Amino acid sequence: MSIPNLTRLLQNDAEQLLQDWLKAQLASGTLRRDLLSEVDLRRDSQAFLTAFVQALGAGAALTTDGPAWEDVKAVLAGLSKTRASQGFTSGEVATFVLSLKQPLFNRLFTALSSSPEQLQDDLWTTTVLLDQLGLYTLEVYQRSREDIILRQRQELLELSTPVVKVWQGIVALPLIGTLDSERTQVVMESLLERIVETESTVAIIDITGVPTVDTLVAQHLLRAVAAARLMGAECIISGIRPQIAQTIVHLGIDLSSVTTKANFADAIALALTRSGFQVTRARAQ
């Protein structure tokens, strides 16, 4: 196999190869100079080359699965994760590894120009190895992006369900966005927690920000109402837009067990009355 050739070539000429590779990367149009300094690029490239040479020296075969490649993969994973969070695209991240091909091929070509068969063999090996590493980089990139999306989703979920204490004993939950099962769960939990915390007897669920109400959403709402009732709090649903009211009637959803109000102001007025408060204007206008 041709690994020894490649290893020797890399070991003898490491510094110059690094220079060439850096030059190739800097010249390429996909490098994000705004996100990555030359110093960082040099450090990353150096780390990768060192690990790569070590892995080759350990007698690795035509695959990057073995334990010899752990270090290389660790370097690539770290780099991929950092760049993913910095906002690089997948192509830009993969180019890091793939751009090594040109300088390597040039060297192989010079070293083995006398034996074309050996040259072809070596080129193939190198391509396979670098492609696998490139793919690995992409995989890590994608995984880190998914992690980011997942985290943001979680944060959005928690952000989008603020439970507001409106008055002594009255909490309000302005809902924004579509209600699905997972969100209902979070909504319900935070509502109930706040009811316990504030010792509330009335909870207003405002659905002005809910774009559509279908049977499923209505069912989720009724569940939240039932759970709040079990905690000893009465629920008022407010902010039902005319369009949504029509849909509710068309779908035959039974909201008769819940107090509903057209707007938030009415709901607050009712909640205050139920809690025994009376609102009066301080002076006539």
Added chain:
Amino acid sequence: MDRIPILKLGDCLIVSLHVDLHDRLALTLQDDLASRVVSTGAKGVLIDISGLDMVDSFIGRILGNIATLCQVLDAETVIVGLRPAVAITLVELGVTWTHVRTALNIERGLALLQHHVSLTAPEETRDEPDDAQR
């Protein structure tokens, strides 16, 4: 055999659950409570389940039954102290206790009961609730 203590406070009976109810215990509680309501002539029953970490559908149903039973015996029943997780679980299980009164804690529950008892008590005892026959 284990029994759940039933406390009497004025016209009310108070049950506080702290150990997880197993099925037999729940049924015993149902029997005990029914006979105590009759023997004491209690007008209100308060069941505090704030000590329960989990409530399954059977216990949920039994608690609902107990409430109905006490109502039949003319004692207003309030179940108090549901934890958020328990409330969510019960709703998921389809137990909504629409016919049962619920309150956040014992204090609220007692206030509710006292309100009810003072409304239903005969005119002459309303001013002196302590003189009610025991």
